[in-house]
Amino acid sequence: MERYVVIDLETTGHSFKKGDRIIQIGAVVIENEQIVERFASFIQPGIKIPEFITELTGIRDEDVVNAPTFSEVYPLLKEMLESRHFVAHNVLFDYSFLIEHIKAIGEAPPRFYCYDTVELSRILLPQEESYKLGHLAEQLGFTHDRPHQADSDAEVTAELFILLHNKLKALPTTTLKHLQKLTKNFRTDFTRLITPILLKERFEIDQNYDHFRALSLKKRVDEEEALFSSSLTFGDFIQTFKMGDVQMKNVFHLYEKRQGQEQMMEAIYDAFSQNEHALIEASTGTGKSLAYLIPSAFYSIEHNQPVVISTQTIPLQDQLLTKDIPILQNFLPFTVRVAVLKGRNHYLCLSKFEQSLTTFSDDSYDICLTKAQILIWITETQTGDVEELSLPSGGNAYWNEVKSDASTDLGAYNPWMSRCFYYRAKKKAQQAHLIITNHALLLTDLQNSQSILPAYKHAIIDEAHHFEEVASNHLGVSTDYFTFTYFFQRLAPGLDYGSLERLKSLLMKYSWIKEIDFTKAEERCITIKEELDEAFRMIYRYVEKKQDTNQSDVGRMSYRYQSYQEKGQMWNAILENVMRIHFLSREWCKPLVNLCVTMQEQVELNYEEKSFLADFKSLIEQYDQHEQYLYELLLESDPNYVYWIEIEPKGARNAVFLYCRPIEVGEILADQFFTSKNSVILTSATLTVSQTFDYQLEKLGLNDFGPKEIMIPTSFDYEKQARLFLPTDMPSIKEVSEREFAVEVSIKLTRLIEETTGKMLVLFTSFDMLRNVNEFVKDMGVDVPIIAQGITTGSRLKLMKLFKQSERAVLFGTSSFWEGVDLPGKDLTQLVIVRLPFAPPGQPTLEAKLEKAKNDGYNPFLYVSLPQAIIRFKQGFGRLIRSKDDYGCIFILDKRISTTTYGKKFLESLPNIPVITGKLETLLSEAIKFEGEHVHENDQRK
Incomplete structure (x- = not known):
């Protein structure tokens, strides 16, 4: 019977060598999936506890002043450690810190088998959003009263380990054997966990799964037929x-x-x-x-x-x-x-995944982790939809290798056809009453010669204010340097693992090597790659030297161009280079594609060979498509489309992205x-x-x-539920610099934070303004937590969760926070809009729309800019009142809303809401009074 000791340490920092020490130890012993022993103690570190550690853990200097030293505690801990099985949540940290302390007191550190519950959770719970201990405890229903206290963390880690170990025991034999091969270099000693499991009788467990070829899947559950009661219309x-x-x-x-x-x-x-x-x-x-x-x-x-x-x-x-x-x-x-249908690349290709498991010698840690996750996931999923997975950062590249795609579809030759997730989704959609999809797939379906969606005549377009923008994106074309890099990494001419070398081996096996001049094909591939590298480097330099560039939404330099109007020696050199690439590619791609087609038709290939050949043909065709895009983007021009180039100012010298979009859709x-x-x-x-x-x-x-x-009409009573405040003592945007305006915003925000009591969302139109205001507000000594997008670590979802969990906080957000943010009740009672949300100048599509409006005889501002800003403004306004019980105040710090003619258009687009204009201090009094009335009213209801 194995004994596992679970350890959690709280420390003064991350580095023993830099003087950090343990301040609390929690230890739990597990036997036979039961907790049988516990130990916990504060530790006297001999140094002062940093403030941020006290904030995180709640442990103060006075808690440890009379605590025993590590050398005094270790004899009590030593007996527990004799189990030799060491479990921790992020095992490398706790293990290394403990070993260093044991060495420091002159003891010989024991040797352990290590088990990391972070790593185990990522593999065995592949659908969790987060693998932090607090999140897992909440999701799995564990009691976790004192996060970041060693005894509580150790207890929860022990419960988590028991759950994960039991889940491992319930996995099918095939899956466990694959895991053994994949996880040899993991932090967790999987062999020690899996070997005893495999020695036991597993027939009853295995029959719970669908076993096919080299994989075990979740058994398919067919839905019941719909029954319609015709008596009710x-x-x-x-x-x-x-x-x-x-x-x-x-x-x-x-x-x-x-x-x-x-x-x-x-x-x-x-x-x-x-x-x-x-x-x-x-x-x-x-x-x-x-x-x-x-x-x-x-x-x-x-x-x-x-x-x-x-x-x-x-x-x-x-x-x-x-x-x-x-x-x-x-x-x-x-x-x-009801059926959900997404783009094909959202679904796992079981054929590709099966093949990928045969090669793992050169795989990175993240790829091995992703393979292990997917092995578990396919025993749980009915859909095979990647949105269910929580992939590691390096897992997205691997997903591109195993996702479903049309060009490598072997149809009836694919033994996985009956279990294919994509075809299941399509079949379900064909039988569905309601088909849920997204704008991108809907529009892709319009351009696809083979329909993705079943034939339909009736549709609902939700969030339709985005439909034009999504249509513009999907009805244009784009390519970039990294896409071509991916193609040539896959081809890898001259290298054993490359697709070209694998094709050569296949041709030699079936004596087809004479069907194509393979040496010439490899040389042509290398020449094209070199030409492409040079082309993208020249484009980068060309844009870099231009004075009329702008910054894109993602921080790139953006340059709008019309190929036939560009001048200069470098542009001509770019065009000549792209023409050479085009002609070389035509001579290179066609023979390779024809070879694949002919060989598939005339040679009796096994399944793996057919799959490889289909994959190779797909790769060449994808390259051919993007090379055609490159040619069209640089050597053709349509006056109804806008063309632009983006480069990464701090990236590689060939980090280039090219786009064209229809101006009007x-x-x-x-x-x-x-x-x-x-x-x-x-x-x-x-x-x-x-x-x-x-x-x-x-x-x-x-x-x-x-x-x-x-x-x-709205069901909310804005007359009672909200107030709109327009401060008159803000400077005019055109009369001061961006920095001066940011200072004024910071002063006003500081007063709002000081005087109001609820949670506040502040919406910005640019990240630069957000960053400046964040610095100034913090300099002013605001004692309410500020959660700032792009500054506070984490995704939009994480920032939202952090904001909701806070008793009181201020959330600074830019574009993505203007919509799709649902903060009902006390989660939001104050909304601040810093500037009216006019799109920043320099966006290529916007510039083209403005020019077209002017050429068509319209006022570009009134015809394009103003309507877009009003729709965005209404989205931001809608963040505050989300239910009939909500209340709150909206402050707009942009004077243009009350001092310009077009400002009235913004107000006219809102529901009936009391609008109060005046100096901020006067407005604050009104806001405090309004807030107090609603707090009192809510108290009376309770």
Whole structure:
């Protein structure tokens, strides 16, 4: 029987050699999956505890002043350590620190088998968002009262290890054997864990899985057929819905009936029935997801036609499936078949993954970790969708090797065909009433000769204010240096592991080497690579020397160009170089592709050889496509498109990205999308500008279709729930420098933070302004935690979680925080908009739109810039009030909203809300009074 000792240490820092010492030890002994012994003690470190350690752990100098030293505690700990099995959460840290302390007191350190619960969790719990101990404890239901205290952390780590060990025991034999091979260089001694498991009888465990070839998968679960009760029509349902049927609340107790929801349901069902397009602005609080899902479900089943639901992003797509569809199923008297369909590269290719497991000698730690994760994941997933996985940083490159794609699809020759995740998703979509997808796939489907989505005539476009932008991105082309680098890394001419060398071996095996001049093919490949390197270096230098560059959203230098108008010797050299690449590529690609096709048709290849040949052909065709893009981007020009180049100022000297996008997409959408559909419903909380849909009708190409235009009034009482404050003592943006404006913003924010009591979200239009204000506010001694995007470590999701967990905090955010942020109730009571959200100048697509508007006889500012800013402004405004019980104040620090003619357009686009103008100190008094009234009202309710 194995004994495992779980250790957690709290220390004064990260380095023993730099003088850091242990201040607390927690130890737990596990036998037979049970905790049988515990030990905990503070340790006198002999040095002062740094403030940040006290903040993190809660351990103060007075807690350890009379504590024993490590040498006094070690005899008590030594007996526990004799188990030789050392477990810790981030084992390298605790192990090395403990060993150094043992050596320092003159003892011989014991030798351990190590087990890292971070690493084990990443492998055995591949779908977790985070592998921090606190997150895992919360997700797995462990009690963790005192995070960052050694005794509590050790207890939770022990419970986690027991859970992970039991999960390992429940894995199929095939999976365990693969893990043994992959994990030899891991921090965890997997062999010591797996070998005893494999020695036991495993028949009952193995029969729980689907075993095929070299892999074990989760057994497939087929959904039940939908049963439709024809006795209830949509009209009957709506009448019941309007009456507020008590059964609905009993079925789903969290459901809150919302004003305007039934209006939206009826409008959508009518539009579908009458084959009309419609624009529906559904204000925050309408409950629009359910408002379009219910009529879509009824229409689909009654008419036996699928309805496509398209969202802007993959997370919104997943949110519909996990949050809104269960509510829908509870509401309806029949089962609705729902399918989620994403781009093919979101799905794992089991064939490629199986093959990748045969080669791992040169794999990095991250690739081995990713392979191990996927081995576990395929025993759990029904979808094979990468969004379920929490890949390590280096895992994304490996995913590109094993994702599904059309060009390597062997069809009937693929033994994995019946288990293919992508084809399962497509089959499910073909049988579904509602197909949930995203704008990107919807638009990709328009351009694809082979349809990805099943045939459909009715669609809902949610978050439709993004539809034009997504359409522009997907109806253009782009390429970059790194894409070409990837191709040549795969080909690796002259190297044993490269695709070219593998092709040569295959040709020799079947005596086909004479079918192609292979030496010439390799030489041509090297020449093209060298030419491409030179081309991208020249493009980089060309842009670098230009004075009229701008900074892109991701910090790159951006240069807009029209190939036939560019002048100079260097540009001519670039074009000559690209033409050489083009002609060399034509002579190189075609023979290789033809060889692959002919060989597949005429030679009896085994499955692995067929897969390799399909993969090689795909690689050459992808290269050919991107080389064609490069040629079009630099040697062709369309006046209806905008062309630009981006370079990384601090990156490699050939880090170049080329783009072209249609300037206007309305005509393309009209011809390729709206004309071919019976009814498309476009909905969002922000579609109108100054109470009209004119801007969207023009941009989306809907003018000729005469769509229905419906505005669903807000269900919130902004007169009671909110106040809009416009300080008059802010400087005019045009009269001061950016730095001076940032100082004034910081002063005003400091006063707001000092005087108000709730949580605050501050929205910026640029990261530079955010960074400057963050520095100034901190210099002013604000004692409320500031969580700043791009400064506070972590993703947007992590920053949001940190903000929600704080009792009081201020969150600084830029573009991504203007929408998709849901902070109801006390999570947000103060919203500050620093500047009106006009798009920064220099964006190539915006510049092109402004120029086109001017050439067409319009005022570019009123026709393009202002409507875009108003829609963005409405998105930001909508962050504050998220439910009928919310309340809060909005401060706009941009004087233009009250001093310019166009500023009124912003206010006209808002719901009826009391607007108060004056000096900040006067406004603060009003805000404090308003806040106090609502706090008192909430207290009375309680």
